[in-house]
Amino acid sequence: MEPKVLTGEHFINGDIACAEGAIAAGCTFFGAYPITPATEVAERMSERLPDVCGIFIQMEDEIAAMTSILGAAWTGVKTMTATSGPGFSLMMETVGLAVVTETPCVVVNVQRGGPSTGLPTMGAQADMMQAKWGSHGDYEIIAIAPSSPQEMFDLTIEAFNLSEKYRVPVFIMSDEVVGHMSEKVLIPEAKEIKTVARIKPKGRKDQFKPYQPGENGVPPMPAIGDGYNVHVTGLTHDEQGYPVMSVDTQKDMMNRLLSKIRDNLDDIIRTEEYLLDDADIVIVSYGVSARTAFTAVDMARQMGIRVGLLRLITVWPFPEEMIRDLSKRVKGFVTVEINMGQISREVQRCAGANAPSYLVGHAGGTVITPDEVIHLIKEAF
Amino acid sequence: MKYWRAPLDTDEIAVVRGKVYIINDRCKGCGYCIEFCPREVLEFSKEFNIKGYHPPVVKSDGCLNCHYCELLCPEFAIYTVEAD
Amino acid sequence: MAKAKANQKVHPLEELIRTERLPHIWCSGCGVGTVFSACLAAIQETGIDHKKFSMVSGIGCSGRGAGYVKLDSFHTTHGRSIPFATGIKMANPSLNVIVFSGDGDLFAIGGNHFIHAARRNMDITVICINNFIYGMTGGQVAATTPHMDRSATTPYGNPEMPFNLPLMAYASGATYVARWTMIHSRDLTDSFVEAINHRGFSFIEVLSPCPINYGRRNKIKSLDMLKLFADNTIIKNNADPAELDIDFKKGVVLGKFVDIDKPTPDENYEKVCMMR
Numbered sequence: 001m002e003p004k005v006l007t008g009e010h011f012i013n014g015d016i017a018c019a020e021g022a023i024a025a026g027c028t029f030f031g032a033y034p035i036t037p038a039t040e041v042a043e044r045m046s047e048r049l050p051d052v053c054g055i056f057i058q059m060e061d062e063i064a065a066m067t068s069i070l071g072a073a074w075t076g077v078k079t080m081t082a083t084s085g086p087g088f089s090l091m092m093e094t095v096g097l098a099v100v101t102e103t104p105c106v107v108v109n110v111q112r113g114g115p116s117t118g119l120p121t122m123g124a125q126a127d128m129m130q131a132k133w134g135s136h137g138d139y140e141i142i143a144i145a146p147s148s149p150q151e152m153f154d155l156t157i158e159a160f161n162l163s164e165k166y167r168v169p170v171f172i173m174s175d176e177v178v179g180h181m182s183e184k185v186l187i188p189e190a191k192e193i194k195t196v197a198r199i200k201p202k203g204r205k206d207q208f209k210p211y212q213p214g215e216n217g218v219p220p221m222p223a224i225g226d227g228y229n230v231h232v233t234g235l236t237h238d239e240q241g242y243p244v245m246s247v248d249t250q251k252d253m254m255n256r257l258l259s260k261i262r263d264n265l266d267d268i269i270r271t272e273e274y275l276l277d278d279a280d281i282v283i284v285s286y287g288v289s290a291r292t293a294f295t296a297v298d299m300a301r302q303m304g305i306r307v308g309l310l311r312l313i314t315v316w317p318f319p320e321e322m323i324r325d326l327s328k329r330v331k332g333f334v335t336v337e338i339n340m341g342q343i344s345r346e347v348q349r350c351a352g353a354n355a356p357s358y359l360v361g362h363a364g365g366t367v368i369t370p371d372e373v374i375h376l377i378k379e380a381f
Numbered sequence: 382m383k384y385w386r387a388p389l390d391t392d393e394i395a396v397v398r399g400k401v402y403i404i405n406d407r408c409k410g411c412g413y414c415i416e417f418c419p420r421e422v423l424e425f426s427k428e429f430n431i432k433g434y435h436p437p438v439v440k441s442d443g444c445l446n447c448h449y450c451e452l453l454c455p456e457f458a459i460y461t462v463e464a465d
Numbered sequence: 466m467a468k469a470k471a472n473q474k475v476h477p478l479e480e481l482i483r484t485e486r487l488p489h490i491w492c493s494g495c496g497v498g499t500v501f502s503a504c505l506a507a508i509q510e511t512g513i514d515h516k517k518f519s520m521v522s523g524i525g526c527s528g529r530g531a532g533y534v535k536l537d538s539f540h541t542t543h544g545r546s547i548p549f550a551t552g553i554k555m556a557n558p559s560l561n562v563i564v565f566s567g568d569g570d571l572f573a574i575g576g577n578h579f580i581h582a583a584r585r586n587m588d589i590t591v592i593c594i595n596n597f598i599y600g601m602t603g604g605q606v607a608a609t610t611p612h613m614d615r616s617a618t619t620p621y622g623n624p625e626m627p628f629n630l631p632l633m634a635y636a637s638g639a640t641y642v643a644r645w646t647m648i649h650s651r652d653l654t655d656s657f658v659e660a661i662n663h664r665g666f667s668f669i670e671v672l673s674p675c676p677i678n679y680g681r682r683n684k685i686k687s688l689d690m691l692k693l694f695a696d697n698t699i700i701k702n703n704a705d706p707a708e709l710d711i712d713f714k715k716g717v718v719l720g721k722f723v724d725i726d727k728p729t730p731d732e733n734y735e736k737v738c739m740m741r
C-alpha cells in the first residue's frame with residue numbers, strides 16, 4: 001500500500017499529478033466515465049483510492065458521474081470527477097445543481113478539440129466559456145488553469161481548498177497537452193500541504209438553517225447522518241432549504257450565491273505576472289498557452305519591445321479589476337489561447353475603449369507557437 | 382399486521398374499538414377514507430374546511446381501529462387510536 | 466406501523482413529516498401521498514435510527530417526496546436520483562438510502578441509471594410511483610403509458626408499448642422486486658420494510674392514480690381507478706416477471722417477484738480493493 005502523499009520527486013504526466021493532488025488534498029470519492037484525454041486521472045484514482053479507504057466508481061455516463069460526486073459530498077467527504085469536452089457537456093445540468101445546493105466538488109476538464117467528438121487526442125482550450133456559462137441560469141463558479149504537471153498537482157489541492165471554503169464547484173480547466181505532458185513533479189511532505197476542512201454547523205440541530213450564511217457568506221455544511229435533517233433541493237429555496245417560488249426568494253438566494261464569490265475575489269483570484277511593471281503590451285494567457293506566452297515575452301524583449309505577461313491561474317472569476325487597471329496604462333492586450341476567442345473577449349470587455357485587445361487563437365489540435373504571438377505583436381503595434 | 386382483515390374474526394378475539402381523529406384542515410376531500418372504510422363509519426361533512434373541501438366526519442361508532450383510513454389517506458389527515 | 470396511542474393528538478407519522486410544509490403539492494385524489502405515507506410508516510416500523518436514513522428524489526410530482534420527509538433529504542435533477550443515491554451509499558454504506566420518484570423520472574430520462582444500479586446490486590431501495598403519465602408537466606405520455614391510452618402528447622392514443630418494470634428490474638439484476646398498488650397499503654408497507662432491510666438493490670413499483678392528468682384524459686375517475694386496483698388485480702408472489710405486463714382487463718399481477726441474496730458493491734469494493 002502506498003502512502004496518502006507520495007512525497008518526493010516524480011516524473012509523471014499532468015493527469016497522474018492531478019490524481020495525486022486530489023489524494024493529497026483528502027479526496028476520498030471519485031466517480032467518472034472514461035474519456036480521452038482524461039482517462040489517466042480515473043485510472044490513477046482507481047489504483048490509489050483504496051489506499052486511503054476512498055471509493056472509486058466508474059459510473060454509466062458523465063451525468064451519473066457528476067451526480068454521484070454530489071451525493072457522496074453530502075456524506076461529508078471530498079469528491080472529484082474528471083472528463084473532457086463531451087462529458088463536460090453532459091455534466092452541465094448537474095453543475096447547476098452543485099451550484100445551487102452549494103455542494104463542494106472538483107471537476108477536472110482535460111480539454112480536447114471540439115465541438116462534438118472533435119479531436120479526442122488533441123488539445124484545445126475551447127471549453128472556457130462553457131465552464132463559466134455551461135449550465136443554465138446565472139451563477140459564479142471557480143475555474144483554475146494549470147500550466148504544468150506540477151501545477152496539476154498543486155492547483156488540484158488548491159481547487160479542493162477553494163471548493164470547501166466557498167461550497168462551490170471548482171473546475172480544473174486543463175488541456176490534453178498539460179494532461180499528457182510528463183515533467184518533474186515535486187510532492188512535498190504531507191505536513192507541508194495545506195488542506196481546508198469543511199466547516200460543520202454548531203448549535204441546536206432543530207433550529208439549524210442549512211442555507212443561513214456563515215463566514216464569508218458561506219453556510220456551514222452538515223453531513224448526512226449528523227442529525228440535522230436537512231432538505232436540499234435544486235429549486236429556488238429559502239434559508240431553511242425549502243422551495244419558495246417567489247421573486248424575493250430567488251433574488252435573495254441568487255445574491256448570496258453570487259456575492260459569496262464576488263465579495264471574495266482577492267482571496268480567490270490567483271495570477272502570475274512576468275515583466276509586467278514596465279510593459280507596453282500585455283499578453284494574457286493561461287494553461288498550456290501561457291508556456292508559449294513566456295517564450296514570446298522573452299523573444300519580444302530581445303527585440304526591444306516591452307511585452308509583459310499576465311498569466312491567469314484563476315480564469316473564473318475573471319480578474320476584471322486587473323485588466324481594467326492595466327488598460328489605463330498599456331498600449332494593448334494580446335490574449336493567447338487555443339480557441340477562436342473566448343477569454344480574449346473578456347479582456348476586450350474589461351479593457352473597453354482604454355486599450356485594444358487582440359487574439360492569437362487557434363482552432364485546436366496543437367499549441368500556439370511564440371512566433372505567431374510575435375508576428376501579431378509586430379503587425380498590431 | 383393484517384389489521385384490516387381483523388373484523389372478519391371478531392368473534393374469536395376480543396373486540397377492539399377504535400376512535401377516529403380527523404385533522405380537518407389537512408383534508409383535500411378525495412373521499413378515499415369514506416369509500417374504503419370496511420365498517421362504513423365515515424361520511425362527508427357538510428362543513429367546509431379551510432381549503433374549501435368537505436372533510437370526513439364520523440357518522441357511526443363502528444370503528445374497529447383497523448387503521449385503513451389512516452394508511453390510505455394521502456394527506457396525513459386521519460388516524461385512529463384504540464378507544465379506551 | 467407505529468400505532469397511535471390512545472388520545473394521541475397527533476398523526477402517528479408526524480415525527481417524520483415536515484409538517485410546516487403542509488399542505489403538500491399533490492392534488493386531491495393523487496396517490497403519491499398514500500405511497501409516501503406507507504414509506505414513512507415502513508421507515509418507522511424498521512425501528513432503525515432515523516439519522517441512518519436518507520431520501521433522494523428526482524423531479525416530478527412523485528419526486529416531491531423528499532421535500533416532505535423529516536430526514537436528510539435530496540430533491541435532485543430530473544432522472545438523477547439513483548446516481549445521487551449511489552454516491553451517498555458508496556461513500557457511507559452505513560446509511561439506508563431510499564429513492565422515491567416517478568415512472569418518468571426513473572425509467573425515461575433516468576432509465577440508464579436504473580439498469581446500472583440494478584446490475585451493480587447497489588444497496589438502495591427504489592420506490593417508483595407508476596401513475597402511467599408525466600403528472601407534473603401536465604400529462605404527457607410516459608414510458609409506462611398503456612398502448613392506446615390518451616395523454617397530452619398522444620391525443621389519438623399512445624402508439625407505443627409500455628415497459629414491464631419488474632421485468633426490467635429483474636433482468637438488470639435487482640435482488641428484490643415487488644409490485645403493489647397504493648390501495649394495498651398494508652402489503653405495500655410490509656414490502657417497503659422488507660426492501661429497506663434487504664441487502665442489495667430493491668425495487669418496488671407502486672401503481673397509483675393521477676386523476677388530474679391521466680384519469681381525466683382516459684375517463685377514469687379516481688375512485689374508479691382505485692376500484693380497478695382492488696378488483697382487477699391478482700396477488701401472485703413469485704410470478705414470472707415476463708408475465709407482468711399491465712393490462713387491467715386481464716388482471717394486473719401484484720406481489721413479490723424476486724428476493725434473492727447477492728453481495729453488494731460496497732461489500733465487494735471493500736473485499737476486492739481495500740483489503741486486497
Ligand SMILES: Cc1ncc(C[n+]2csc(CCOP(=O)(O)OP(=O)(O)O)c2C)c(N)n1
Nearest residue numbers: 524525526527543567568569570599600601
Ligand atoms: C432535464 C429535464 N427535462 C424535463 C423536465 C420537465 N419535467 C419535470 S417532471 C417531468 C416528468 C415527471 O414524470 P414522473 O417522473 O412520472 O413524475 P410524476 O409527476 O408523474 O409523479 C418532466 C418531463 C425537467 N424538469 N428536467
Ligand code: SF4
Nearest residue numbers: 491492495526600675
Ligand atoms: S398531477 Fe397527478 S401525479 Fe401530480 S399531484 Fe396531481 S394527481 Fe398527483
Ligand SMILES: [Mg+2]
Nearest residue numbers: 567568598600
Ligand atoms: Mg408519472
